[in-house]
Amino acid sequence: MGKVVVMDHPLIKHKLTFIRDKNTGSKEFRELVKEVAMLMAYEVTRELPLEEIEIETPVAKTKSQIISGKKLGIIPILRAGLGMVEGMLNLLPAAKVGHIGLYRDPETLEPVEYYCKLPTDVEERELIVLDPMLATGGSATAAINFLKDRGANNIKLMCLIAAPEGIEAVQKAHPDVDIYVAAVDEKLNDHAYIVPGLGDAGDRLFGTK
């Protein structure tokens, strides 16, 4: 079973409080989501392999470590995942960015892919799927399915807020995927919103409500 890492660092908790607050406007909301994504990038990359190289400081020759050739891919789920991309790229500027767009078929209620543009070498990359809200887990599970269908085999999921139901759904469908979240909330309501959550992440990021 993949692990669930809850990144409850004081800085993240503090910023998440203002992200949740309904009186926080889009400009500040975007800024805070970017900052939390950047702080989370620190933990989600903790196990990246290192290699030793020789360098010369102004004082002496020495051996020192750099991240070894690991290729990263950041995969935001449209549209709310876009809000987390810039923060990730601030720390991981060499990562490639792929996009997945999904909608829910009104009749079957199944997620349908309407857009997918990925790095060509997706099977060689460690992929970090971004979606601020892990609610039912339907979108995340479907996005990970689509990535695996295209050969991806090393996938992490990074969300701001998760409902227990969403974590369970992803773990069941994808036991190989580790899940990184800033908070696990109480439950889903009847409209599949996370409670207490932050409302609709896409609307709050893009001011569409």
Ligand code: URA
């Ligand atoms: N998506 C959101 O944006 N918010 C939720 O609470 C659940 C899903």
